[in-house]
Amino acid sequence: MAQPLPRDLRWPTIKLYSGSSDSQAHINRYRAAIMMTDSSDAVMCRGFFATLDGQAQDWFTTLPEGSISSFADLSGQFLSHFASSIPKKKQFATMCKLEQGSTESLTDYLAKLKKEARLVDNFDEKAAVPIFTSNVRSGPFHRDLVQNPPKTYAALLDRATRFAEAEEAERKKKEEERGRRDKAPQEDRRAQRTSAKAHG
Known part of the structure; x- marks a missing residue:
């Protein structure tokens, strides 16, 4: 504590630690x-x-x-x-139980997977590829992983991200089309009422 501080020293500002966080x-x-x-x-x-x-x-x-x-x-x-x-690290084996839910989107599942992977001690990227393939829900993405297994974990995440984006775009497209279909009968009825009034 007796050490003099350099005159030009500018203390870095970081978040204060009060004892409850990491x-x-x-x-x-x-x-x-x-x-x-x-x-x-x-x-x-x-x-x-x-x-x-x-x-x-x-x-x-x-x-x-x-x-x-x-x-x-x-x-x-x-x-x-x-x-x-200090947060306790999880064992890699916990990744085996991380399955995609029946209604869970690929985007949500990917976010859950990445969050879990950060908490795992000695994360094994090579072993993560077959585990991910078996835990993902059946469908076009699972079929693609089985037919063309990714060589690396990075390649797997890249492909999963692209499929998730396509899935999201497909979902929005379906919603738009449903909205147009719901709107169309109303417009038809409105047109019929207008036509009936004109003839009445």
């Missing part, structure tokens, strides 16, 4: 932001307090004087104290 993400954000300032280890330790709020700030103030010798030491203690706020 502590590892906060450390990563702070490291990335402070890296741009070319600060010393001691300055990194001093500046960390300014990124804390609430119970996290309370924790910092309880650290015994002289107990921190480096930022690695500080971040280790911080992560240890707020370990319960």
Whole structure:
């Protein structure tokens, strides 16, 4: 704490951490932001307090004087104290159960799949391709995956995105056509009434 701060130092502004969100993400954000300032280890330790709020700030103030010798030491203690706020990673096996619902659109299923994949530890892209193929609902897209299996997970996502866009366009087209069909009988009846009045 005795380390003088450089006069031209501009502290990076990042979201304050109060103790309830992901502590590892906060450390990563702070490291990335402070890296741009070319600060010393001691300055990194001093500046960390300014990124804390609430119970996290309370924790910092309880650290015994002289107990921190480096930022690695500080971040280790911080992560240890707020370990319960780090989201637990899921096992890859959970992907096997992620099936597309009977009425779920491909767009919604893709969003659900990507969100789940981010939470999985050691995500296996190669194994994800056959799992995705077996979990997707039967239909033109499933048939296409079986007939032409994608070679990579990236290729699978690319094809799935294109099919999802086509599915969405098809759904909108059907709605438009249904709207026109519903409108047509009303217009026919209106025309008949107008015609009857003219003859009456």
